[in-house]
Amino acid sequence: MKFTFTRVAETGSQPLPIIPEIPDIRLAQLEGRNGIGKTLAARLLELISGEQPFAALPKAWASLVRLLGTVEVRIEGAPEGPIDISLDSAEWTDRSQADCAANPGTVTIAGNPATWDAVRRIFQVRRIAGDEGLAETLGRTLREQSIAAEEEATRLIPLVATWSDELDALRDVTAVASPAELQALRTADRDAAAAVKRAQTAARKAAEEAALIADRWVKATQALEAVRTIPGLLDAYGTHLVRHEAARFRTSQLEGDLARAGAARVHNAQTQKEIGVWTRRLDLRRTALTRARLQERQLLTFLGLEGEPSEATLRELQTATAEALKDLKARLRTVDMASTVRNVGTDIEASLETIPASGRDEAIAELDRPVSAAELLAGIRVRRDALRDVPRPGEAVDLERQISKLEARSRRLRELPEYLDTTERKLSNVRDAEGRLATLLALTADQRSAREGVEKELADSREVLVSASSEAVRTLADIQALGAVGSAGEELGRDTAQDMLESTADESAENDDAAFEAAEEALESAVRRILRPVDEVTAEVATWFDSLIADIPAPSSTRSLHWGDHGTNESALTSIVAHFHQETASADERLNEAASRLDEIEHDRESTRNALRSERLALAAAITTLLAPNGRWTRFAPAVRRAVTAAQLTDSSLALTTEGFIGGTATDQEQAAIEVAVSTALQAIGQVAEEIEEAASKWRDGWGTVSAYMRRETRRLAPRLADDGAWSLGGLDPAAEAVLQGWTEHAIGSILSSEALRSQLFDGTEEVAFDLVDLAVSWRDKDDRRRRRPLEAFSSGEQVFAYTRAKLETFRSLRSTTRFVVIFLDEFGAFVARDRFSELLRYVHEEALGTIADQVVVMLPLSANDVEQALASRSLRAGREEGSVVRDNYFVVSAEPERVR
């Protein structure tokens, strides 16, 4: 057959050269300069034949794809007509070597489009490299496998990366708490709730204990103060009572004197009657004035004032009292924080409840996340319930007592002007009556003088009476302020004053004798109630003191304290007060610790609850995302459904799940079961994703491992073929290495056991084995003796010749599948150097032509400086005359043995 190569178009700046023509010579000798494209022509014809001569040469293949361009090949000599082939290397870009070998370009036979199978049934081309020994042939086989494995690994890299991306995203969705983690969170939540209750109980107990001890301290302090001050007050009270009684007696005497002084002159009956009436009225009005002054004095005494204050002073007092009250209330809010927070919470709660239900999901505050009005409302209610149980500290109780006192003082300051007005009015009434009586009496100057003397003395006596009773009441109030006298002090005094005010407020009643008498009796009654005998008050103080002492479970000696022995009592109570003062400080410290602990535990519990809530939301979000219609994971829905079913999740429970568990109708137990099932399903999905990702990575890396192993062994067998690959062996598992070694030895053993090699190299033995570790071949010879030879022993000239014959033999079967076989013997320069070239040609001519091949082309480097010289030196000139080709840089002539000789 004649082969013609025509370059149509080139790519790249350095086009690959190719010889233009190989003539139809049965046994041809092709000699040419290096680098003119002899081997490329043979390899292209191999490619056309469906072989991939670059399988072990990926870099050469990449270079060919880049630089060959478009080449047209014509094959002449077939009965069907000329075969025209167009090869365009641009079409091979990004295609596998195997695919390019199967379909390298376009082909026509006698001008008609044809299949590659049809072409290959007509002719087949093979090339044998003379410089490739047995070891290199085997190495090339491993090299081809290494490259194939690397190509597969490379092909898998983007595929596996794409899968990994999607599986990672899927695993991210399913990365939720496991059933065990959920159970642990629920247990932690329950434990935290129990811990909060325990801490609340401890805090309440500490508060109660602190309050109890504070109460004892207050009572002991009260008792000590009573012991120190009440005896003196009782003495003073007794003195005031004596003065009061003396003044009362003297006043009564003077009133009689005055009545008699009024009757010194004779009047007519009518006048006498009017005198009697006005004398009585004047007496009553004076009594009323006395009462009013008494009330006024009591009020001023209560307020701590010596006399009637000016309006400016009164305003200052009211302002000072209001400010003091404000300060105390502010302190109370600070001390009693629980009550303060509870009250503020109640105010906020009331405001939040004004938001319609439909709007309560709106965020009302931004903390570490948006907080809705509904959440804030629920949180305030929970906190309010917790604060309800927090006891009030002792200081707060004391402050409230002070506030109560100041509120009473404020009330009295507001009432004072009314009392002052009343006294003024009573004084005016008295003067009016005095004027009228003076007119009626029509006394002489002496008589009037005598009467006025009595009146003045009476007025002084009444003043003493008022003063004594006021002092007595004030002293009693001081005793009451210590808590020793029940209702005899401030409240009773206020009530009595109120009664008197009411009884004298109505001016018309002053003309009613009965009303005056009733008022007088009321006054007497009130005074009797207030100014009780000293013994009675002392007995009441003693009873109160004993009761107070009974409430103080201090040292046993306390029990023996009774009112009376004031020196002993003061000494004992001083040490008791000191004891409870210390105890109160300790109790307050314990209370603070318990409150701090409660805060910490409540915070911990909130964290646990938030964690559980987050995990529940994550579960719901994950399963909802995976089952969302037309979502990213819709393609995976059947598998997700399968996992859901396997986890025994029903549609109804799944519906609860997709509602996010929040506000659902499931009980806690049902919810926990659903959560576990959802978690189980998600875990299964995550596990499957992980298994697939792991398997895909292993499959990809497995190819890399095989490639790296084959490359390593290639380097040992044929260093010339090996280069650096993309994959490294790293720490190869010994078991995997054993598998790879066994497989490789078996594969090489199979090659060596081919019939051609067995007959040519291994005494026609049945089976040849290969040891990859020692690179040795073993077989049994004809005498059944075991032979073992290292691979390098097959590189002697004789063995190489035998090997070439063996390779030629492997092509013998080609003629059963194609009509015309062409074999190129390339790189056989060494044969020429060894003077074995004639032997080779003879063998080819006698043993191969006509049986193995129909045409053989032996390719050699140019043996002289130029073509003419080469032809001359090799006595091949004759060959030029019989269809030979002679070009500038190569020639092809017949190499039939008889011509060579």
Next chain:
Amino acid sequence: MQSETTARLAPLVAQVIEVEGPSTDGPDDSSLAAKALGHVRTALSNPSPTDLADVFAAVMDDATRDR
């Protein structure tokens, strides 16, 4: 198209993975792992690789059947 060489090497790759055993940081269900590898091998050896969702469904079938 997968070459004949590649097709011949595939069982070797599978065997290497099998003897190497599970990864220390990977899933520990060796039975499921083997089944997953089978599905993955088939899918990735196909010139037009199977949709990951189909592979996922096949492995999930095995996983849930085993339970």
